Amino acid sequence: MNHQLIKARDLHKYYAVKSGYLQPSKSLKALAGVSFDLYEGKTLAVVGESGCGKSTLARILTMIEEPTSGQLSIDGIDVAKTTEKSIKKQLRQTVQMVFQDPFGSLNPRQKIGNIIQEPLTINTNLSTNERHQKVLEMMELVGLRKEYFQRYPHMFSGGQRQRIAIARALILKPKVVVLDEPVSALDVSIQAQVINLLIELQQELGLAYIFISHDLNVVRHISDEVMVMYLGKPVEQGPSEAVFNTPQHPYTQALLSATPQAVVDGKRQRIKLTGELPSPIDPPSGCAFNPRCQYADKDCQIIEPVMELYGDSKVSCLAVAQQRIGQLKAS
Amino acid sequence: MALLEISNLTVDFATYTGSLRAVDGINLSVDEREILAIVGESGSGKSVAMLALMGLLPWTAKVSADSMLFDGQDLLSMNDKQRRKIIGKDISMIFQEPMTSLNPCFTVGYQITEVLSHHFGGSRRSYNNRAIELLHQVGIPAAETRLNAYPHQLSGGMCQRVMIAMMIACQPKLLIADEPTTALDVTIQAQILELLIELQQSHGMALILITHDMAVVAETAEQVIVLYAGQQVEQRSVKELFKSPQHPYSEALLNALPERAQGKLLNPIPGVVPGQMDRPKGCLFNPRCSYAQELCRQQPPELQDGILCHYPLVAPKPDLDVRTQ
Numbered sequence: 001m002n003h004q005l006i007k008a009r010d011l012h013k014y015y016a017v018k019s020g021y022l023q024p025s026k027s028l029k030a031l032a033g034v035s036f037d038l039y040e041g042k043t044l045a046v047v048g049e050s051g052c053g054k055s056t057l058a059r060i061l062t063m064i065e066e067p068t069s070g071q072l073s074i075d076g077i078d079v080a081k082t083t084e085k086s087i088k089k090q091l092r093q094t095v096q097m098v099f100q101d102p103f104g105s106l107n108p109r110q111k112i113g114n115i116i117q118e119p120l121t122i123n124t125n126l127s128t129n130e131r132h133q134k135v136l137e138m139m140e141l142v143g144l145r146k147e148y149f150q151r152y153p154h155m156f157s158g159g160q161r162q163r164i165a166i167a168r169a170l171i172l173k174p175k176v177v178v179l180d181e182p183v184s185a186l187d188v189s190i191q192a193q194v195i196n197l198l199i200e201l202q203q204e205l206g207l208a209y210i211f212i213s214h215d216l217n218v219v220r221h222i223s224d225e226v227m228v229m230y231l232g233k234p235v236e237q238g239p240s241e242a243v244f245n246t247p248q249h250p251y252t253q254a255l256l257s258a259t260p261q262a263v264v265d266g267k268r269q270r271i272k273l274t275g276e277l278p279s280p281i282d283p284p285s286g287c288a289f290n291p292r293c294q295y296a297d298k299d300c301q302i303i304e305p306v307m308e309l310y311g312d313s314k315v316s317c318l319a320v321a322q323q324r325i326g327q328l329k330a331s
Numbered sequence: 332m333a334l335l336e337i338s339n340l341t342v343d344f345a346t347y348t349g350s351l352r353a354v355d356g357i358n359l360s361v362d363e364r365e366i367l368a369i370v371g372e373s374g375s376g377k378s379v380a381m382l383a384l385m386g387l388l389p390w391t392a393k394v395s396a397d398s399m400l401f402d403g404q405d406l407l408s409m410n411d412k413q414r415r416k417i418i419g420k421d422i423s424m425i426f427q428e429p430m431t432s433l434n435p436c437f438t439v440g441y442q443i444t445e446v447l448s449h450h451f452g453g454s455r456r457s458y459n460n461r462a463i464e465l466l467h468q469v470g471i472p473a474a475e476t477r478l479n480a481y482p483h484q485l486s487g488g489m490c491q492r493v494m495i496a497m498m499i500a501c502q503p504k505l506l507i508a509d510e511p512t513t514a515l516d517v518t519i520q521a522q523i524l525e526l527l528i529e530l531q532q533s534h535g536m537a538l539i540l541i542t543h544d545m546a547v548v549a550e551t552a553e554q555v556i557v558l559y560a561g562q563q564v565e566q567r568s569v570k571e572l573f574k575s576p577q578h579p580y581s582e583a584l585l586n587a588l589p590e591r592a593q594g595k596l597l598n599p600i601p602g603v604v605p606g607q608m609d610r611p612k613g614c615l616f617n618p619r620c621s622y623a624q625e626l627c628r629q630q631p632p633e634l635q636d637g638i639l640c641h642y643p644l645v646a647p648k649p650d651l652d653v654r655t656q
Contacts, residue, residue, distance in 0.1 A: 187543055188584060192587040192600070258518045258520065258521035261549065261550070262585065262590060262591070264570050270525075273521075276488055
């Protein structure tokens with residue numbers, strides 16, 4: 001068994017939302033019970049619509065924010081229980097992040113070299129020459145030429161910028177990289193370049209990825225394990241193959257059937273999802289998915305389902321538990 | 332006769348560093364009730380070509396074409412006033428970012444009725460009723476109350492529906508959708524695409540769909556034009572293109588998709604789209620093309636049967652004798 005890098009148990013994150021003068025503030029449940037394990041060299045993909053808590057999860061894992069409740073261990077150390085600053089600093093270096101928009105995440109006034117070496121300046125006591133050397137090594141690793149060191153971000157295309165962002169994330173030798181929609185702003189041909197780079201880096205450095213995306217075709221290709229989230233909760237979680245070939249939760253089935261396929265022969269049966277994601281401030285009672293679910297009945301409006309193992313993957317659905325569901329044909 | 336016929340459309344932008352050719356000789360024709368997709372990477376000129384058709388380009392742009400006929404009328408020779416009668420009424424366009432293409436200072440109802448009052452006139456009550464009807468048509472629940480909502484009160488999918496309602500308000504003959512779903516989630520994307528096709532069929536519109544997503548093309552369109560660096564490299568029916576692409580760029584685009592990968596690594600197209608300064612000699616795609624020959628590096632190809640290539644691929648596999656070096 002590989003080394004366990006992240007262990008998350010029942011993570012919750014609530015934000016207080018003001019609802020008006022003299023009104024009690026409400027809580028927005030951005031995350032409502034997320035558990036998973038992440039091992040060395042593996043990729044966990046987190047998928048779901050916008051507003052389902054993917055990015056909140058990323059912020060908690062990178063220790064930008066603290067969970068309201070639940071247990072999070074990074075590299076065997078419980079984050080909530082450590083008070084010592086040096087250990088926390090160490091943990092922050094273990095988990096690094098690549099952001100979605102390569103045009104917004106690089107400072108336009110800094111040279112590429114400075115952008116990549118900034119984490120070193122802050123976290124290590126290396127000399128200027130050593131830092132310079134490390135940056136050049138890293139630039140070579142992600143496929144950037146040496147002479148780019150003195151250039152500014154505006155001189156680069158989207159794909160190159162994402163390489164710069166990846167170099168910056170990797171310079172502290174992290175064990176886990178959180179990738180928040182790393183390729184969704186890129187063209188197909190460039191997207192393939194960046195995905196290949198990520199796969200190669202993972203094999204070379206034994207990195208673990210948390211891959212946040214809404215593009216299921218990309219997720220299917222890159223992930224070992226998938227977690228489908230809906231309104232702050234995982235609804236289906238399991239090995240990539242199982243989730244994609246035999247999706248069990250109605251929401252997973254709908255997501256898969258909504259994803260366009262680059263195949264022209266024959267029209268596929270599409271499950272229509274009506275409506276949009278309900279507000280996380282007052283989620284529907286019972287199963288959060290019940291207003292949009294085609295299998296929902298009275299029980300679903302009252303009883304909140306729990307994650308249970310069916311086949312290879314864990315599913316939280318009453319319809320699955322009561323076997324009232326037809327399976328979507330594997331595509 | 333085709334509804335829209337454009338031949339040899341060229342758009343040049345005057346920049347500080349000289350003239351930039353964003354669109355280079357595009358020919359297209361759209362019949363009534365047809366869905367045409369235009370695909371290409373960013374910077375391939377797909378939006379600029381359509382903006383040129385709408386007459387929405389800034390003054391730095393110089394548009395020229397051999398002909399630009401819409402429903403038998405020549406768009407190039409008419410003056411701005413005549414053109415405005417067609418644009419927005421018979422041809423309308425949906426833009427990429429629904430949140431930014433609606434005016435945040437006005438209610439949704441005002442923005443929809445503005446179109447109606449501009450093109451038809453009539454009483455306020457009549458077009459308020461029409462606006463409610465339109466919102467119903469695009470599937471917005473509680474349409475009466477939504478008329479008074481501001482764009483920030485609606486989600487991205489809702490805003491896009493409002494945009495669509497606005498654009499079909501005058502029952503256009505041609506609807507241009509510029510990446511209508513790129514900013515949306517997959518489930519909402521599916522809803523919006525379905526809505527567009529439903530409206531296209533019920534209203535008998537022609538639809539031009541601009542996208543970079545090959546999967547969206549496969550699921551919706553009938554005809555497709557592939558653009559690269561402002562040039563039209565391949566034009567065919569969608570079925571044929573997906574079965575046997577004939578231009579190496581179309582083939583490379585399809586092969587770059589994750590679902591077509593063999594093994595763990597994908598097949599990217601090396602390099603990037605050439606810009607203003609680094610335009611290669613000969614065929615524009617030659618530095619990135621895996622089949623490029625000496626002729627490709629020297630001489631620009633000419634359009635033959637809708638394909639811009641010296642050595643078009645032969646179905647189903649390229650003729651290896653000609654191509655291997």
